[in-house]
Amino acid sequence: MLENLKRDVFDANLRLVEYNLIISTWGNVSGIDRDKNLVVIKPSGVDYDEMTADDMVVVDMNGNVVEGELKPSSDTPTHIELYKAFPGINGITHSHSTYATVFAQALMEIPCLGTTHADNFYGSVPLTRFLTEEEVMSDYEKNTGLVIIERLAGMQIESAPGILVAGHGPFCWGKSPAESVEKNLILEKIAEIAFKTLSLNKDVQNLPDYILNKHFMRKHGPNSYYGQMKQQGEK
Numbered sequence: 658m659l660e661n662l663k664r665d666v667f668d669a670n671l672r673l674v675e676y677n678l679i680i681s682t683w684g685n686v687s688g689i690d691r692d693k694n695l696v697v698i699k700p701s702g703v704d705y706d707e708m709t710a711d712d713m714v715v716v717d718m719n720g721n722v723v724e725g726e727l728k729p730s731s732d733t734p735t736h737i738e739l740y741k742a743f744p745g746i747n748g749i750t751h752s753h754s755t756y757a758t759v760f761a762q763a764l765m766e767i768p769c770l771g772t773t774h775a776d777n778f779y780g781s782v783p784l785t786r787f788l789t790e791e792e793v794m795s796d797y798e799k800n801t802g803l804v805i806i807e808r809l810a811g812m813q814i815e816s817a818p819g820i821l822v823a824g825h826g827p828f829c830w831g832k833s834p835a836e837s838v839e840k841n842l843i844l845e846k847i848a849e850i851a852f853k854t855l856s857l858n859k860d861v862q863n864l865p866d867y868i869l870n871k872h873f874m875r876k877h878g879p880n881s882y883y884g885q886m887k888q889q890g891e892k
């Protein structure tokens with residue numbers, strides 16, 4: 658079942674390796690069939706060079722395996738919570754890409770210091786809080802999804818196609834599994850540039866709002882959430 662989506666998810670997972678966003682079996686990419694309300698995700702702990710499209714695991718929105726011999730990614734509950742909360746996304750990538758993970762472990766949002774950042778993220782790349790001990794012990798992966806949703810409350814998903822989970826790493830999303838990987842690649846480059854910029858000048862100021870707005874609106878246009886808000890005279 659869902660052979661085409663399995664192939665898309667498989668190809669997207671291989672892109673994590675191709676783009677050097679992961680090592681070992683770190684990270685995972687999933688996709689969702691919104692008509693069938695089923696998620697396809699990478700199997701847990703399987704080497705990418707041994708993985709096949711047929712190994713992709715199909716789960717329902719409660720995380721129950723509908724098809725697949727292997728155990729679904731350990732982060733499956735996180736992916737499911739994000740799909741439930743954000744109906745506009747159809748692909749999710751989680752990795753431990755180096756510079757994004759450095760900011761996540763340093764408990765720092767990635768400040769908007771330049772135009773390539775402004776083209777892709779409206780302002781700083783957000784950071785979640787740590788999960789509480791109770792959240793970790795009760796349902797770690799589901800609660801990881803819930804703290805992401807909590808942090809993004811009031812924001813538009815297109816304005817921040819990715820987030821940093823405190824002490825953990827980045828989660829990114831898009832209209833497809835492939836797009837969610839591209840967002841992680843962009844996030845990782847933005848994080849690297851910001852890290853090196855701050856290493857040169859720790860007191861550097863953020864990009865002025867008028868440049869941020871120009872770039873974000875040029876890329877996302879007046880029909881985007883922020884385009885409409887700007888037209889209504891709000892931030």
Ligand SMILES: O=C(CO)[C@@H](O)[C@H](O)COP(=O)(O)O
Pocket residue numbers: 682683684685699700701702703729730731732751752
């Ligand atoms: O976040 C983590 C571990 O911190 C996971 O991304 C693992 O690194 C990969 O787990 P599987 O997808 O293989 O279960």
